[in-house]
Amino acid sequence: MSTMLRINRDKCGYCGTCVAVCPEDALELIDAYLSLERECIACGICARACPLGALEVVHEE
């Protein structure tokens, strides 16, 4: 089983709040596109900070 960050692009307001709280510098906001550029530790801090609930840590088989 692996953990990963799911970005709901229909919800995302591309504001960069998640970028500033990420302890791993894993997220990158490229204009209006939030991208997971580096390794994510699935800590879920970004998902908490998001004003819209666009981020979710999911567990997959």
Added chain:
Amino acid sequence: MKNNYDMLVIGGGPAGALAAKTAAEAGNSVCLIEKRPAIGTPIRCAEGIGKELLKEYIKPDPRWISAEIERARIIAPNGTAISLDQDRAGNEVGYVLDRKVFDRELVWQAAEAGADIIVKTRATEPIMENGAVRGAKVISVGTPAEIRAEVVIAADGTEAQFARRAGLDTTVPLREMMSCAQYVMTDIDIDAGSTDFYLGNEIAPEGYLWVFPKGERTANVGIGITGRKSHDGSRAKDYLDRFVAKNFPGGKTIEAIVGGVPVCRPLTCTVADGLIVAGDAARVVDPITGGGIGNAMYTGRLAGQVATRCIEAGNCSKEALMPYDTEWRASRMGKGIERNYKVKEYFITLDDTKLNTLADSIANISFKEFSVAALIKELIVRNPRMLLELKALKDALA
């Protein structure tokens, strides 16, 4: 694309624009890059600024002032309103700007002063040599390039990735990140001369909800809550929607934006070899109001001034740039941030009952001169039952 400058500025907000303008006016070759395709959009701001503060940097112009404000009202959870009129609030209340136009004006002034402006160009990482920043690797409209400079100003806002990649810790703790949402609403009944701040753990836990007029029946209606109070079903947007449904049911939302405001202490050090950090990226936001425009312009201009001296002297080491860090910390802004940080840390501990008690105790007082110190003094006099905690706050500020 020219690839060698005296100064490279990352970010085209107020901090970057003032840094670029100041350095260009002093005769330096300056390049300002902005990752968005347009300066000023999308907005990440409630757009309020004090009149006197603004005037220190630019002459007010109706083209980018949406509304002139006469008073501020703080509304306690029970509805008690504390009104601070302009003559009493020492011009702390001020203008609500139109940032789309305002930011363009500032960058236009930097361009007019001689700075090159390049949009849709993103700094991916610093060029590092012997531990010093020597420019930035960028992607400009899809094409990788390198821009070298004697000094780089990191003015990249809340995200603050440039300084982070140069080795500074810019990560904002979850509890000190305000998670914000805002609607530009029209066709609503408001007091067009008043900026309203709503407090309370039901309305905006560990933050506040604001109504900042942008015209007779139009306003920025927004909210900030701390990251630790943000959960599924109780996020900034959820709180805002509940407030709007109750207070402005017939209103029309013509713009919906979100954003993060850091209310942590400023970075431990805002300079490094070849690097100055300014504005929100340096975390020089007022921890109580979340206001950052004035502080961004102040640190941007100071960064431009100090960098100019260092470029001229041929030494942009951390030590040479350190007067920037020292000066803003000793300034009225620096001291205000430190004081307001402590006040914020106290106020977020208050439950609604205590907030109501404090608000009721001063609701009918007219403050001759409004200041945080005067306010706390008055609260101590009027709330003997909260003497201990209020006195601890007062002592912390001394």
